[in-house]
Amino acid sequence: MTVTLAEVAQATGLSRSLVSLALRGDDGVSVPCRERVVRAADELGLPVGALARRRASGDPLVIGVLVTDAAHPFHAEVLASARETAATFGFAVRVVDAGRDDARLAAGLEALVASAGTADGVLGVAVVSSRLPRARVVSAARRVPVAVLGSGAGLLAGTGIDTVSVDEESGMRELLLYLASLGHVRTCFVAESAFPSTTRRGRVHAEVSGRLQATADRCTADIDVLVAEPGRVRSFLDDGVTAFVAANDATAGRLLAAARAAGTDLPEVAAVTGFDGTALAERLDLTTVEQPCRRLGARVVELVVERLRGRRVVRHEVLPTVLVPRCRPRSVPSEG
Secondary structure, three states: OOOOOHHHHHHHOOOHHHHHHHHOOOOOOHHHHHHHHHHHHHOOOOOHHHHHHHHHOOOOOOEEEEEEEOOOOOHHHHHHHHHHHHHOOOEEEEEEOOOOOHHHHHHHHHHHHHHHOOOOOOOOOEEEOOOOHHHHHHHHHHHEEEEEEOOOHHHHHOOOOEEEEEOOHHHHHHHHHHHOOOOOEEEEEEHHHOOHHHHHHHHHHHHHHHHHOOOOOEEEEEEHHHHHHHHHHHHHOOOOHHHEEEEEHHHHHHHHHHHHHHHOOOHHEEEEEEOOOOHHHHHHEEEEEOOOOOHHHHHHHHHHHHHHHOOOOEHHHHHHHEEEEEOOOOOOOOOO
C-alpha cells in the first residue's frame, strides 16, 4: 500500500503543505519540524529525499563541482560564481580540479558520487566540463542529481540530465563577420587543445572562412606549436593572414606573448581576437566573444539544487553570447 502525504500529515499533526515542504528540504521549515516529518515518513514508509534528510539531521549541505581546469580564466570565473550561488542556498562546495587530466576528471566524478552516502558527502554534482564520456555522466546521474555545463551538452540529450551551454557557433560567426567588415578575410584559427569547444569553434571558422575567401583552404595553427616555434607566426603573415582568431582569451594571450618574444608585435601588424569574455580579455584589450560566465556558474548550481528540491522536468538551456569589440582590431588597408 502506498503511503501518502496526507497520512504523514495526520501522523504529525501538521498540514499537508507543510509536510510537502519539509520533505522537499525547503529552507523555510524549522529543524524540529523537519525532524518530526522525516521521522514520521520513515516510520510509515514514505521515501524521504536526500536534501530533506540532510537538513533534518543537521549534517552539512554539500554540492560537488567538477572542473576541467580551475586555472583556466573561463573555468575560474565560472567556479567563483558557482561558489557564490551555492552559498546563497546554504550549500558548501567541494571542488575537484582535474587540471586537464582526463583520468583525474573521471576519478574525480566517481569520488564525488561515492561520497554521497556519507554524512558530509555531496548531495549533487555540477560538472563544468565537456570531456567526460557520456556513459560516465549518465551513470553518475543515476545515483545523485547531476547538471552539466559545457559545449558538449548536446551529447546528453535524451539522458534526463540537466545541461546549460552557450550558443558559441553564433558567437564565432558574428566575430568572423565583424572581422570581414574590417577587411580580414584571410584569418588563422589558433587552437588550444582537443577541447570540444575548440573543435566546435574551429569548425565554424572553417565554414565561414570558406565562404569569405576566394579559396577555401583552411588556415589553422596549434598554440603549443606556435609557442615552441614562434617564428611560425611570421610565416602565416607572409602567407597573407591579417587576423588570428584564438580559440579563447587564454590562447590569445599566449599567442601575443609568443609573437612578442620572437620580435613580432601582433597588434601592430595583424589583428588578434579571443573568445570567452574573461577578465584576461579586458586586461589585454582584446576583441572577444563574451560568454555569460557568471550566469553559467550560477545556473549549473541552481539546476542541481532544483533537482534536490523535487523538480523532475529536464532542463536544456542555451544562453546567448555577446560580441565585445573592446579594442577595434586593426583594419586591413584598402587597395588603391
